Amino acid sequence: MANVVERPWGWFETLGAGDGYLVKRICIRAGERISLQRHRHRLEHWVVVSGCGQLHCDGEDLEARAGTTLLVPCGAIHRASAGAEDLVIVEVQRGAELREDDIERLEDDYQRISVQAAAVVS
Known part of the structure; x- marks a missing residue:
């Protein structure tokens, strides 16, 4: 089941x-970050297993x-950002x-940017 999906980050x-x-394993490359986002239908529990960076939530x-x-x-509005290492x-x-x-x-x-989010920002 473990097929890797590439993203820009x-x-x-x-x-x-x-x-x-x-259950997913996510790798955010050094200096990159995922989008500032939220989900309507799920909660997430994150466990950092290696690297460094910053987590943001609400x-x-x-x-x-x-x-x-x-x-x-x-x-919840959230984002994860990598620091100097993945x-x-x-x-x-x-x-x-x-x-x-x-x-x-x-x-x-x-x-x-999501269409819904763009409408909120406009």
């Missing part, structure tokens, strides 16, 4: 899935290093709908 792979959960910032954990509630996170998603299109991008370094 790094990559992710799905490690496993079951009824109401999905206005709070947390230093990311091996062992750091963060619960991202459904609807940041590797194991992400457990929980929810009734676990799809890649449940990402509302509010800000993005790669111009992938």
Whole structure:
């Protein structure tokens, strides 16, 4: 099941899935970050397994290093950023709908802003 999906900021792979959960390993390349985003149908639990950087969730910032954990509630605005080295996170998603299109991008370094977010910003 573990096929790597490349993104402009790094990559992710799905490690496993079951009824109401999905597990991914995410690698954010040094100096890169994922979009500032939220999800309508899932919560996420992040565990940093290696690297360094910063985690952001609903206005709070947390230093990311091996062992750091963060619960991202459904609807929370969040982002992960890598520091001087790649940041590797194991992400457990929980929810009734676990799809890649449940990402509302509010800000993005790669111009992938969601239509809903663009309407809010305009």
